[in-house]
Amino acid sequence: MKRRNLAWMAGAAAGTAMLIFMIGLHREEQKIQQEIAASVVRFHVKANSDTRKDQDNKLAVRDALLEKIEELLDxxxxxxxxxxxxxxxRHLPELETCAEKVLRERNCSQSVEVSFGESWFPQKTYGEYTFPSGNYEALKVTIGEGDGHNWWCMLYPSMCFPDAFHAVPDEEGEETLEKVLSDEAYDSVLRHGKLRFSFFLAF
Incomplete structure (x- = not known):
């Protein structure tokens, strides 16, 4: 009976310790995400739909805006x-006019809205950097209904790539990212969102 009680107590203690660990891990992940979100500005372009034409329009708007944004930031x-x-x-009206001009030149009558504010992002990878899901400040572009596949990138630090599969991070952007993040947050981004934890149980 005593052995059963000891085994039950050991199991309960292990379960409690694991629960505490998981809660702590979740809180740490939230803390890391919030730190990253406070240090970066992202870019979000939403296509009208997933038709080939709407997706091509999205990419054309993206390219024009990235060029314009680069000029403004330079x-x-x-x-x-x-x-x-x-x-x-400050330049939202100018950016919206630029996006609208691109659509009209492509014989597209869809509306386009350019705004800045908080937006939810899924986990995304830019080159060798993976950013956790969560809310981030972002420049948001919505074309038409905004129901198509989206396109994301990072405006600050600069990590915007036309081709995410062959992305080569901007060296200056990499250096800036390392400077603005704590060692723990930067390490998490490089480790694809995984935190380093050591966990020991002693009985």
Whole structure:
């Protein structure tokens, strides 16, 4: 009987310890995501639908806006995350006009809205960097109904790639990312969102 009780107590203790560990891990992951979100600005383009034409329109708008954004940010080469956000907010009408011009030139009458605010992102990988799912500040572009496959990238630090499968991270963007994140958060991003934890049970 005593052995059974001891075995039950040991099992209960192990289960409790594991539960505490999992709760702690979840909280740590949330903390890391919030730190990353506070340090970056993302870019989100939503296509009208998944038809070939709508997806091509999305990519055309994306390319034009990336070129325009690069011009705007190059004029303020020393900007940080807050300054990047200010520049984007200040030029929202200009960016929306640019996107609309691209669509009209492609004989597309769909509406397009360019805004800046908080947006939910799934886990995404840019080159060798993986960013956890969660809410991030982002420049958002919605074409038409916005029901098609989306396109994501990072505006600050600069990590926008036309081809995510052959992406070569911008060296300056990499250096900036390492500077703005803590060692733990940067390590998590490089380890595809996995945190390093040591877990010991002693009885």
């Amino acid at each position: 004029e303020n080469s020393d900007q940080d995350k807050e300054e990047t956000e200010k520049i984007l907010r």
